Amino acid sequence: MNNIIYxxxxxxxxxxxxGSAGYVAISKNIVRCAFALVYTFLGVAGLFVLLSADFIAATQVLIYVGGTLVLILFAVMLSSRISEIRISNQSVGRVPGFFITICFGAILIYVAVSGQWPVTEKVDFSPTTASIGNALLGxxxxxxxxxxxxxLSGLMGAVVIARRKRMPKGDEK
Structure with a gap:
C-alpha cells in the first residue's frame, strides 16, 4: 500500500x-465501558497489523478481546443489579485531573516534536508467526x-478453592 493510505x-x-479509551475513562456505565474497551483493544490490534506484527495482533484479539474482555462482560452481565451501579471517579476532582492531563500531554507533544529521532532505512518485515512458532517448539x-x-496447575487450584467455598460446612471431605 502506499504511504497515504497507511x-x-x-x-x-x-x-x-x-476516543474509546477516553470513553472508558470518563463513562459511568460499566457495561458501556466494557464495550468501549473492545474497540480500544481492536484498534490496538489494528495498529499492530500496520506494524507487520501479525502474531502480536492475533494475540491481542484472542487474549484481550476473546478472553479477558468476554470474562469481564460475563461477570458484568450475570451480576445482579449491575445496571444500577454507577462508577464515581470524583475522588480528586475534575479540574486538577484535567490540568495534570494537559501538562503531561504538552510535555509529550514537546518531546515528540523537538526530539532528534534517528531515521532508519526501510526494513523488510517478514511474518513473525512462523519464527515464534519455531522458537517455542524448538x-x-x-x-x-x-x-x-x-x-494448568494454577487453574486447577483456583477450581478447588472455588468449589471449597461453595460447599456447605458438613459436606467437606
Missing part, C-alpha cells in the same frame, strides 16, 4: 483507540511446557 488508516485507528520447548503445566 497514514489514513493509522490516524483512523489512533483516533478510535484514543529451542524454548522445555520452558514453554513448564509454564503451561504451571498455568
Amino acid at each position: 497514514s489514513v488508516i493509522f490516524y483512523v485507528l489512533a483516533a478510535m483507540v484514543i 529451542k524454548w520447548l522445555l520452558p514453554f511446557e513448564v509454564v503451561s503445566i504451571l498455568i
